Amino acid sequence: MSSRQTFVIAGASLAGAKAAETLRQEGFEGRVVLVGEEAVRPYERPPLSKAYLRGEVGFDVAAVHGEGFYEENDVELLSSTTVRSVDPGAKKVVLDPGGELGYDELLLCTGATPRRLSNPGSDLAGIHYLRSLSSCDALRDALAEASKLVVVGGGWIGSEVAASARQMGKEVALVEAAAVPLERVLGAEVGAMFRDLHAEHGVELHLGVGVDGFGGRGRAEEVVLADGTVVAGDLFVVGVGVTARTELTQGTGIAVDNGIVVDEYLSSATPGIWAAGDVANAYHPVFERHIRLEHWSAALNQGPVAAKNMLGQRVAxxxxxxxxxxQYDLGMEYSGFATSWDQVVYRGDKERREVIVFWLDKGTVVAGMNVNVWDVTDDIAALVETRRPVDPGRLADPSVELSAL
Ligand SMILES: Cc1cc2nc3c(=O)[nH]c(=O)nc-3n(C[C@H](O)[C@H](O)[C@H](O)COP(=O)(O)OP(=O)(O)OC[C@H]3O[C@@H](n4cnc5c(N)ncnc54)[C@H](O)[C@@H]3O)c2cc1C
Structure with missing residues (x-):
């Protein structure tokens, strides 16, 4: 009988692929099985609303690893394979199209799925959601034929798709229930910067109004807004948030609360079960609460941390x-986690959109966003991490080094 251990990773995602890589880097000699329902090897999703959607780069740019990586590193990549269920008692998973796998440790990296609208007409053809490579390919093909795209939802995905479509020369309308795009994360004041950006690039904005439904014969031809406005188009994209894919936990006793609940070591309370990436609602020591992040960097970095902990290390x-x-010629990075704040401080030129924005709560920086200003994220993250009160005047003053704060 083999004493070789088997580590199974459900979800051949960014988090899953980085976990597999780390297991080998850390010298794990057992079996590593990476199970993914998509047909392709693991890839990063950010290009799917940007350069890949616009047809400027191919799949290789998005792929996490080169084609030979998995074989070279003895990682068993089971593509087009779904983990159907988990049995934590027997420590095994059931696969579709067939078979079972026993595991010593199981990492769940099943990610998230777009929230779907249920308004009348939501199931008409021509209404797209964007998450997977195949959904991106379908949208890209449809965009090539379309003349007017209507985007429902002014979050990150909706805003980026709107920008990409404008860059491709399409007419674009953007519908958002909040007063400005990105209001949920950035607040109304800073979100206005993105409203103006899209308006300047010719996006027809419908803000502060929800969607009643879609109309069309056979396929969507218009979206009807709550105030009665009818916005016609020949292609529709809905980006109204995502929900964590926790379906594998059903009936297992694994705790779920807006994602799989894990501690700062990414371990669930069920022995041998870990979670990383969009699906994980992990305890964050800096913010002293559980946070489920839907960010590329969390998937990139949590995968390796989970892998190390699966090997018995203790890395928070x-x-x-x-x-x-x-979006267009605006590049931004956001560091921190702000759910409420009482002050917004700007350093730089807000009008030219070369600025760092800080969100403060009771005098401490809870988040910062650099817009077309680079190489400052470490300093911003350090400010968030220290949780020490800062002088807003010095924070706004570009002559004061951020590292001196
Ligand atoms: C279009 C788009 C643009 C984005 N742009 C940015 C950006 O600019 N910046 C940023 O920070 N973040 C961005 N994100 C978010 C970022 O891509 C996600 O945070 C990241 O992909 C999460 O990675 P993950 O590894 O947790 O899971 P995912 O990428 O969601 O992958 C999970 C994988 O698991 C598979 N799976 C699920 N259940 C099973 C199962 N039972 N069996 C087998 N396989 C299963 C899924 O099919 C999927 O392949 C973007 C996301 C999208 C969709």
């Missing part, structure tokens, strides 16, 4: 949350 995931976005 305490990285300050980070994400980035590119």
């Amino acid at each position: 995931y305490a990285k300050v949350p980070y994400f980035f976005s590119d």
